[in-house]
Amino acid sequence: MFDVEKIRKDFPMIMNHPDLIYFDSAATSFKPRSVIDTVIDYYEHNNCNIHRGDYDISFAVSKRYDDTRKTIARFINAKRPEEIVYTYGATSSLNIVAINFAKKFLNKGDVILTSEVEHASDVLPWFKAAEQSGAIIKYVPFPKSGRFDLEAYEKCFENENVKIVALPHVSNVLGFIYPMKQIAAIAHKHGAYIAVDGAQAVPHIKMDVQDLDIDFLSFSSHKMLGPAGIGVLYGRYELLEQMDPVFYGGGSNARFYPDCSIILKNTPEKFEAGTPDIEGVLGLGKAIEYLEELGMDNVEEYGKQLAGYFISKLEKLDNVTVYNHGAEAGIVTFNVNGIFAQDAAGYFNKQGIAVRTGNHCAKMLDQIIGVNETIRASMYIYNTKDEIDRFVDVIKETTLEKCVDSIL
Amino acid sequence: MMDKEIKREIMLDHYNHPNNKQTVNDERYKSVHNASDSCIDDITVFMLAEDGKIKDVKFDGIGCTICTASTDIMCDLVTGKDLSEAKAIINEYYKMVDEKPFDEDALEEANAFDTLYQQANRIKCGTIGIRAIEDLINEYDK
Incomplete structure (x- = not known):
């Protein structure tokens, strides 16, 4: 210890x-001193935009920014760094999944399975996804103990076309760790995807997205010693590949033409239009190093x-x-x-x-x-x-x- | 300044035994719902006014001590008053929680909140019910 x-x-x-x-x-x-210093160092010694400057500082910061994906991938044991999308926080990650998943994979009458006892960010984006797609929201019943009931959960799949399960790994109010490996396995057994809110889990428990076998994981930097304004969306690479971005703009496209056609950059850059929270990314990388050391x-x-x-x-x-x-x-x-x-x-x-x-x-x-x-x-x-x-x-x-x- | 002991007594009395806490199911009453977006306080106020005079004010809902007691006291204060008199009382109350000079005599038991301004995070609790009462006065005054 x-x-x-x-x-x-x-x-x-x-x-x-x-x-x-x-x-x-x-x-x-x-936030620990090392994270604060990293953010200050960016402003005092390394202020630049990334992936755009033809000069040494920009090149060096771009590399650190890109390398932080590897740090994050290692931290949650993602298969590859391209599965790490930088976002503004867990809420923005959850919205990207809900909105784009709805567009690509949800059809009228499909079921989105979530829970009544959770944070608004786990539920509201899916209300909107349901509205857009004609899918139906259903809730996993919870016993009075607030503990996750796997049996009640599996019953939710009976006679229902559950397309996606959206649940947190750790309850935001009650602090219980849900049995995510079993939850994910049951979802997959019934042909559903699983999107996990890791906002309260990633700061507190060892996360292994491959072992858990989950499709999406959202989390925020500011709850895990890092700066605010930066978060992560982990997605299985083949799913991210199939999804469109929510935002379009500089940094996310390779080419575009007068006929309105766009050639997007590859995953994950295609999701990251605009100048990102560069110092946030660097600070998050430092925060992860701090946690890994502990x-x-x-x-x-x-x-x-x-x-x-x-x-x-x-x-x-x-x-x-x-x-x-x-x-x-x-x-x-x-x-x-x-x-x-x-x-x-x-x-x-x-x-x-x-x-x-x-x-x-x-x-x-x-x-x-x-x-x-x-x-x-x-x-x-x-x-x-x-x-x-x-x-x-x-x-x-x-x-x-x-x-x-x-x-x- | 009101004595601390007296203030405590007033607040606890109006919290534990509010005079005006009940839902009104009477079509003659107008009602306004006001809830905090940052805490649980969630209050509905019911008012009956006739000929520019407030006949009755009641409230119901969930509130902390400050929210419940301030709403209950203000219901007492504005009942029987002309709409314009009631508005003036509420204005004095706002001045008080805003740390501005105010007319102590106008506020009677509401003086119990004369140091609320020191707790920035609780001022909202002390104005949720009051704002609902103010909305209703404005509604009747249209």
């Missing part, structure tokens, strides 16, 4: 806010330990309800009994603790866990058991009066 105290020193946000307990990494993570097995194990430790402490309190017993990926979802989540979070804020409340972009989740608002504490590699202890002490003492006092 890694040395957390040493890790903490790599993060300027932690050094600059030594008393802040930041438990909102599922929203966005802090070892994703260790990162996964640590997230599980933190969540397990936190939940075991909360379970001992009689003023708290925990909604995700056994959560794996650093996420703990709970309420302080009798206190509206946002009131509790306002009090935590006064105590220097940053969490998120609400329905966490999963506006249909209340039907499963029975409440429409929770506190989500999400932890990452730089959080400590000591922070959990301090947080639990605050939670223990939280009363409605104190919450009200925090605004007086």
